[in-house]
Amino acid sequence: MDSQCQKERYSLTLVTGPSSKQAARSYIAQVDATSDNTPSQYMSFSGSDKDQTMTVNLAGVVAICYCGMVSAENECESSLNWLFAGLMTIQGPEGGKTFIFPTNVVVKFDLKGWGFSPDDRLRIIPANAECSGTAQNPNNPDSDINFKVDCPAINGQGCRQATTSESIMTSVLTSSSPGVGIFIDRVDIQQTSSTLRFTGDISQHLGSDPEFGADIITLDLERIIVNGKDINSVSAIERFEANKLAGVFEFQDTYTNGPIQTYQVGHRVMSTPNYDQMTIPQGWVPTAADGEFYFTTSPFTFTDSKGHWTRRNKLETNEEIKGITAAPNLKLCWGIYSAGQTKFYHEAGKVNFVDPPAMASAVVSLTTKMQEAVAPVIIAFKTTDSRNEYSTPTG
Incomplete structure (x- = not known):
């Protein structure tokens, strides 16, 4: 993704704000630091006076690109300095x-x-x-x-x-919607993808549709357990890994003791030959044996073995x-x-x-007079000459 960011493709239709190289200069981050050598954990890309706002005009998943080497003219010193910082879903x-x-x-x-x-x-x-x-x-x-x-x-x-x-x-649609009641009970992880195992036939509810495309889901972060610890007991690194599994991430400017604000990325699910399994394009590689996120088996489980999910694209x-x-x-x-x-x-x-045109005739006929009987109903109609939708029978 770094190579895509380095193409420096601005869009006038996607964003109101930093929509060109010239306009982006007004959105330089102002670091709150006592000197140029003081590192900062948080930057707001809102200009020198921190008063610039931007609006993303189109819904979808967008990539965030970052340049850390800026010239005196507030421009990226080189296109090669652009780096891919992450993804974000723009709702709508x-x-x-x-x-x-x-x-x-x-x-x-x-x-x-x-x-x-x-x-x-x-x-x-x-x-x-x-x-x-x-x-x-x-x-x-x-x-x-x-x-x-x-x-x-x-x-x-x-x-x-x-x-x-x-x-x-x-x-x-959610795991708890009427007629669904199917949850995630296991996550098998690989380096570049993972397999979600469900408690029932998920192919009846999630997949790909000609009109709506492949389904995108998020998982309920509060029900994810990492290395045997619930979400309120995990370390910062473990919480970030849980965010990746949930497809929901946390903004870094949440004020102390305030509610955590989140944004979605989601997972595009892909069907497998198994009716109770789907894959997501998110994998994990364990850290070294002495690292904080070392594992030999999947570190993820769920409260009551029921991971909750929500479909986000329909x-x-x-x-x-x-x-x-x-x-x-x-x-x-x-x-x-x-x-x-x-x-x-x-x-x-x-x-x-x-207002649809009136029918030349329309009749609904019952095939039985028996009370509480289950029997066919016959619908017969005749359109006027101006309607030809039914002139050629098919099927």
């Missing part, structure tokens, strides 16, 4: 998806992206609005209201009109949304619920509610 949807739904039919959303969590929210807004909101109400645009949520109604509850503050709940809503008025090019916004409020950041796609 891929974007650009188009949904076309008929009115008066209950539907759901599913999105491809990175770093999704159960705290994510979606909001449908008018075509002329922006997901970033307004100057008076940033990151909180008003919702469109020409649809219903919590559908269908059950016992008079649900299927209500959306409000201007409507946030649609989402979910991600976000879903319940099948609960019903358009009641035809509306083109509505925007679907993605956001995060945190600290008691939801902020929206990115447009996930366009939503079109359309």
